[in-house]
Amino acid sequence: MKALAPLLSTTLTRRELELARALRERLPEAMDTHATRAFERRFENWLGHGHARAFMGGRAALAMAIRALDLGDNAGVIVPGFTCQCVLNALAFAGAKAQYADIEHTSLGLDVDAVRAAITPGTRAVMVQHSFGLVGRDFEAILQLAHERGLKVIEDCAHALGARHRGLPLGAYGDVAVYSFERSKVLTTIHGGVALANDAEAAQRLCALAEAAPLPAADEIDAQLVSVMHDYWVRASGDAAGAERARALWGERVLPQMWPEEFGISVPPRYGQRMPSAIARLADAQLDRLDAVLARRRAQTAYWQHWASKRGIGYFDAIDGSEPAWLRFPLWVDPALKADRHALENALGVEVGVWFTTPAHPVARTEAHCPRGMDACQRIVNLPTLLPASHPHAAA
Ligand SMILES: Cc1ncc(COP(=O)(O)O)c(C=O)c1O
Numbered sequence: 001m002k003a004l005a006p007l008l009s010t011t012l013t014r015r016e017l018e019l020a021r022a023l024r025e026r027l028p029e030a031m032d033t034h035a036t037r038a039f040e041r042r043f044e045n046w047l048g049h050g051h052a053r054a055f056m057g058g059r060a061a062l063a064m065a066i067r068a069l070d071l072g073d074n075a076g077v078i079v080p081g082f083t084c085q086c087v088l089n090a091l092a093f094a095g096a097k098a099q100y101a102d103i104e105h106t107s108l109g110l111d112v113d114a115v116r117a118a119i120t121p122g123t124r125a126v127m128v129q130h131s132f133g134l135v136g137r138d139f140e141a142i143l144q145l146a147h148e149r150g151l152k153v154i155e156d157c158a159h160a161l162g163a164r165h166r167g168l169p170l171g172a173y174g175d176v177a178v179y180s181f182e183r184s185k186v187l188t189t190i191h192g193g194v195a196l197a198n199d200a201e202a203a204q205r206l207c208a209l210a211e212a213a214p215l216p217a218a219d220e221i222d223a224q225l226v227s228v229m230h231d232y233w234v235r236a237s238g239d240a241a242g243a244e245r246a247r248a249l250w251g252e253r254v255l256p257q258m259w260p261e262e263f264g265i266s267v268p269p270r271y272g273q274r275m276p277s278a279i280a281r282l283a284d285a286q287l288d289r290l291d292a293v294l295a296r297r298r299a300q301t302a303y304w305q306h307w308a309s310k311r312g313i314g315y316f317d318a319i320d321g322s323e324p325a326w327l328r329f330p331l332w333v334d335p336a337l338k339a340d341r342h343a344l345e346n347a348l349g350v351e352v353g354v355w356f357t358t359p360a361h362p363v364a365r366t367e368a369h370c371p372r373g374m375d376a377c378q379r380i381v382n383l384p385t386l387l388p389a390s391h392p393h394a395a396a
């Protein structure tokens with residue numbers, strides 16, 4: 001069987017490989033937040049907005065952002081019926097309560113009428129999730145509704161680093177926003193993320209939370225650096241012998257996407273941890289290449305759009321005024337094709353992603369009052385938007 005181009009196409013290069021190797025050798029020095037603070041300032045300048053603080057995951061950043069908005073005590077937060085368990089956990093761990101609302105099928109964002117209908121006296125915030133880096137059809141209407149009803153807005157930009165709407169970066173519109181550097185995201189440190197506060201009071205709380213957050217232990221940071229080296233060889237290098245060696249050397253230490261306790265009821269310590277300098281240096285190095293990465297993702301999207309339209313396959317387009325990040329290229333397919341995606345994978349020579357398969361992906365869940373979200377869970381698959389230049393489907 002021929003190798004499939006990987007879905008989790010990574011932006012790791014030799015530069016991050018060498019950096020990870022060097023950081024492992026002087027880990028005690030890299031276990032402060034000196035470089036983290038420098039990265040946060042650069043991130044704020046790059047966005048032109050807000051106060052940024054980095055943590056050990058997008059989900060950790062989301063939990064902190066919710067705490068920064070003081071949304072504990074079972075405060076209701078509206079979430080789309082097309083999301084993942086990490087998001088629900090972050091809300092629960094911060095003491096907030098998820099309230100599902102349905103999505104629309106134009107660009108997979110929250111539906112403004114569904115949001116209005118989901119508001120209860122306990123609702124305090126709306127979490128707008130920019131799925132696959134797209135801007136939802138009703139984004140502006142939801143901002144307006146939240147303003148009218150006195151609700152806070154949380155932008156989940158885990159998929160949308162670098163996306164813009166009407167000239168402003170996503171993340172600048174909400175009271176708070178979160179970004180992810182997990183291994184499937186626009187940039188990767190394997191795990192990591194940023195919480196951004198635009199509201200002055202939330203910024204003060206976020207900074208205090210970051211100040212009080214412990215750093216991960218040295219062996220945890222080391223395992224993450226090992227995972228960076230592993231992923232460079234296995235996912236980015238195109239060197240089969242190097243990948244084999246990396247698997248043998250480090251395979252057992254590679255960090256998972258989710259830890260077992262995230263499927264249970266306990267709070268994994270990572271939800272409270274600050275990003276150390278060692279990880280921030282890796283994120284910072286990739287920020288240099290972000291514009292080039294986004295340009296490639298957009299060119300590949302134009303290629304896939306043409307490909308899908310020629311075949312009569314349902315796909316999505318940017319709404320007026322938006323420049324999506326296109327973390328993935330979502331397709332609207334028959335449920336049978338989603339259930340057995342291997343035919344599509346073999347025909348295209350790329351791995352096909354299935355998220356989200358339930359409103360709490362990957363955990364089974366039914367939200368009957370979100371029929372469009374449930375339908376999307378049955379029908380949305382996604383294609384990679386960063387392919388090796390030699391791949392037959394790579395954009396020219
Ligand atoms: C929409 C969305 N939000 C938040 C997260 C959490 O990000 P992280 O994996 O960095 O914790 C994810 C996870 O992958 C996600 O898909």
